[in-house]
Amino acid sequence: MQGLEFLAAGLVSLLSFTTLFNVAWATVLGIIVGSLPGLTATMGVALLTTLTYKLPQEQAILILLCMYVGAIYGGSRSAILLNIPGTPANAATALDGFPLARQGRAGYAMGIATTSSAVGTLIGIVALAIIAPLLAEVALDFGSYEFFWLALFGVVISGQLTASGNPVKGYIAGILGLMVAMVGMEGLHAHVRFTFGIPEMNGGIGLIPAMVGAFGFAEVLTVMYDRRAQMVSTKVDRIIPRFVDIWRYKITALRSGVVGTFIGVIPGVGEDIGAWASYALAKRTSREKDQFGKGSIEGLTAAETGNSAVVPGALIPALTLAVPGSAPAAVLIAALFIHGVRPGPMIMIEQPQFVYLVVAMMLLATIAVTVFGLLLARPLLLVLRISRERLMPVVFVLCVIGPYAITQRMFDVWVMLFFGIFGFLLRKMDYPMAPLVLGIILGDLLDKNLRRGLTLSNGDFAPFFTRPISMVFCTLIVLTILASIPSVRRGASRLLKPKAA
Amino acid sequence: MSAEPDSTAGSVPARADLFTSVLFLALGLAMLYGGYTMDRLTIRQIHPMSIPGLVPMGLGVALAVCALVLMRGALAAGGLRARLALGEASGFVRLVLALGLCLAYPLVLIGLLPFWVATTLFVTAFIAVFEWTRRSGRRHAIALATALVQGALVGLVTAYVFSELFLVRLP
Numbered sequence: 001m002q003g004l005e006f007l008a009a010g011l012v013s014l015l016s017f018t019t020l021f022n023v024a025w026a027t028v029l030g031i032i033v034g035s036l037p038g039l040t041a042t043m044g045v046a047l048l049t050t051l052t053y054k055l056p057q058e059q060a061i062l063i064l065l066c067m068y069v070g071a072i073y074g075g076s077r078s079a080i081l082l083n084i085p086g087t088p089a090n091a092a093t094a095l096d097g098f099p100l101a102r103q104g105r106a107g108y109a110m111g112i113a114t115t116s117s118a119v120g121t122l123i124g125i126v127a128l129a130i131i132a133p134l135l136a137e138v139a140l141d142f143g144s145y146e147f148f149w150l151a152l153f154g155v156v157i158s159g160q161l162t163a164s165g166n167p168v169k170g171y172i173a174g175i176l177g178l179m180v181a182m183v184g185m186e187g188l189h190a191h192v193r194f195t196f197g198i199p200e201m202n203g204g205i206g207l208i209p210a211m212v213g214a215f216g217f218a219e220v221l222t223v224m225y226d227r228r229a230q231m232v233s234t235k236v237d238r239i240i241p242r243f244v245d246i247w248r249y250k251i252t253a254l255r256s257g258v259v260g261t262f263i264g265v266i267p268g269v270g271e272d273i274g275a276w277a278s279y280a281l282a283k284r285t286s287r288e289k290d291q292f293g294k295g296s297i298e299g300l301t302a303a304e305t306g307n308s309a310v311v312p313g314a315l316i317p318a319l320t321l322a323v324p325g326s327a328p329a330a331v332l333i334a335a336l337f338i339h340g341v342r343p344g345p346m347i348m349i350e351q352p353q354f355v356y357l358v359v360a361m362m363l364l365a366t367i368a369v370t371v372f373g374l375l376l377a378r379p380l381l382l383v384l385r386i387s388r389e390r391l392m393p394v395v396f397v398l399c400v401i402g403p404y405a406i407t408q409r410m411f412d413v414w415v416m417l418f419f420g421i422f423g424f425l426l427r428k429m430d431y432p433m434a435p436l437v438l439g440i441i442l443g444d445l446l447d448k449n450l451r452r453g454l455t456l457s458n459g460d461f462a463p464f465f466t467r468p469i470s471m472v473f474c475t476l477i478v479l480t481i482l483a484s485i486p487s488v489r490r491g492a493s494r495l496l497k498p499k500a501a
Numbered sequence: 502m503s504a505e506p507d508s509t510a511g512s513v514p515a516r517a518d519l520f521t522s523v524l525f526l527a528l529g530l531a532m533l534y535g536g537y538t539m540d541r542l543t544i545r546q547i548h549p550m551s552i553p554g555l556v557p558m559g560l561g562v563a564l565a566v567c568a569l570v571l572m573r574g575a576l577a578a579g580g581l582r583a584r585l586a587l588g589e590a591s592g593f594v595r596l597v598l599a600l601g602l603c604l605a606y607p608l609v610l611i612g613l614l615p616f617w618v619a620t621t622l623f624v625t626a627f628i629a630v631f632e633w634t635r636r637s638g639r640r641h642a643i644a645l646a647t648a649l650v651q652g653a654l655v656g657l658v659t660a661y662v663f664s665e666l667f668l669v670r671l672p
Contacts, residue, residue: 051663166571166574168567168570168571168574169571171563171567172525172564172567172568172571175560175563175564175567176564178556178560179528179532179557179560179564182556182557182560186553188547188551188553189542189545189547189551189553191539191540191542191553193539193553193554193557194535194557217603220599220603221596221599221600221603224595224596224598224599224631225592225593225595225596225599226592387632389627389628389631389632390628390651392599392627393602393623393624393627393628393655394624394655396603396606396623396627397606397620397623397624397655397659398659400606400607400611401659401663405663410607413607417603417604417607421600429517429518429521446556447555447556450555450556451550451551451552451555451556452551454548454550454551455548455550455551458548459548459549459550
């Protein structure tokens with residue numbers, strides 16, 4: 001079992017003092033970033049990518065993964081104590097976490113959240129270790145036609161599932177992202193597009209400056225625009241959960257972990273959807289569904305297990321297809337490229353041990369999050385008292401340093417500023433950010449493979465529809481778009497619902 | 502990301518949607534035009550289906566179609582009749598202040614002053630401006646002092662940590 005060999009080797013290679021030190025501070029920083037409303041996982045990973053890019057490859061990726069896992073967990077704290085999710089992924093956690101805090105059981109809620117996060121991440125890690133190599137194997141058969149459909153599918157499904165009201169807004173966000181990717185030198189003939197005579201645009205719009213802008217600066221503006229929060233209670237009771245409670249909801253946890261992992265694998269659909277889907281499913285199948293929303297331990301478990309399982313799930317397509325399963329995974333892909341790892345189907349051939357190294361890193365991150373989450377519950381409460389006026393300027397300073405750090409061009413800082421304002425406006429207008437990010441990442445893939453495919457087939461569109469994998473993708477895309485049309489949805493539900501007696 | 506009832510939660514005024522749909526329609530058509538008039542690279546005798554303008558044209562059409570759908574929805578929701586609301590005034594003021602300070606930092610301060618000085622000034626000013634309204638009279642001096650302390654701390658620490666420990670160049 002070569003996989004297990006690689007995994008063992010990976011774990012051993014990570015057990016050095018420097019590594020464990022990095023795991024520690026990156027995880028704690030991640031928990032802090034996640035718990036502070038206004039700082040999100042994507043922002044944390046994006047900023048940390050820029051600031052650690054000079055570090056050796058393994059250490060940098062490890063730090064980023066710990067930040068990612070820590071941030072998704074950390075958001076549960078402010079969700080429970082402030083009724084404000086620290087990151088969007090923890091919105092469902094607030095529904096039952098906050099009532100528990102009001103009942104004086106905030107510490108217990110945090111304990112449950114910690115163990116649920118650990119369980120969810122572990123389930124996702126198992127899936128990552130098993131599915132990623134298999135998926136890479138299948139993806140080796142992908143030709144230009146399949147990659148085109150994959151890129152289009154990623155943008156479409158992300159637009160459909162992350163748009164809160166109107167799916168059209170999701171599609172528009174995706175198209176805008178794809179358009180941003182059109183700027184610069186294109187990949188087939190080295191022809192420069194849409195640079196309007198500005199030489200810095202020849203290389204295109206950098207993903208990292210755009211992400212730091214859209215998730216960093218835009219967040220700063222959003223936080224300063226919205227009203228401030230009030231902490232409900234600082235009384236923290238027993239934190240370590242009783243084993244009985246964890247065991248009682250094991251089925252819920254397992255199910256939420258699977259749902260979360262699956263949602264993570266879907267391109268661009270991230271932790272927030274993972275949490276909601278797990279929560280909704282748990283509520284529907286629960287024997288205590290009236291407790292949901294009033295402090296149900298089961299609901300809290302479902303939400304936190306679901307959102308944490310998305311993290312490894314999102315890494316599956318990110319590593320094997322270079323298609324991000326979530327927004328932070330998109331930043332991770334950019335980080336991997338910066339550090340010389342090429343995600344994609346070839347990764348199992350060129351660097352198979354890397355995938356298992358990532359699995360080993362995730363294991364370390366999970367252990368660190370559990371340990372620090374339980375140990376530091378009380379000290380971290382102090383962190384939540386920091387006012388936004390003091391926090392936001394620091395975040396913005398990092399947003400300015402970040403893009404400059406990688407390329408030493410002020411142009412990337414201007415890009416960051418632009419995407420910050422643009423992202424803020426889009427968000428206020430109810431446009432989802434995930435499809436935008438996906439569009440930027442997948443634009444090149446879509447563009448090159450469409451034209452390459454057409455060249456290979458000499459202008460014939462038929463292979464796009466007749467090759468088996470292509471047919472599957474194409475059908476999925478058509479179904480997704482059809483499902484977003486209200487009249488189609490109404491007709492379908494009329495057909496599916498039983499007639500009232 | 503807050504759970505409090507927010508005016509922007511899924512209820513963007515139809516008027517705003519109408520406005521943006523027109524913008525997007527224009528952008529889509531512009532992209533279509535840009536793709537169509539893009540160099541076809543005929544000199545290099547590339548395959549006609551692999552012209553650089555192919556995907557931009559497709560995206561332009563797609564955006565225009567989506568914009569029209571959005572427009573139709575906005576009109577159906579009474580976009581033409583509704584009035585444009587700018588959101589609550591205090592939020593708007595905070596936003597403009599924050600935006601002004603944030604833009605001044607990279608656009609003005611960094612070019613003129615050493616990094617740590619610019620950062621100190623920015624952080625101090627930011628905290629001071631926003632805490633001004635929250636405290637009264639005598640507290641003003643204390644607020645300004647703590648802001649200055651934090652500003653200097655951030656300026657010096659980031660300059661040191663990032664240039665020495667992380668080996669990252671600073672603007």
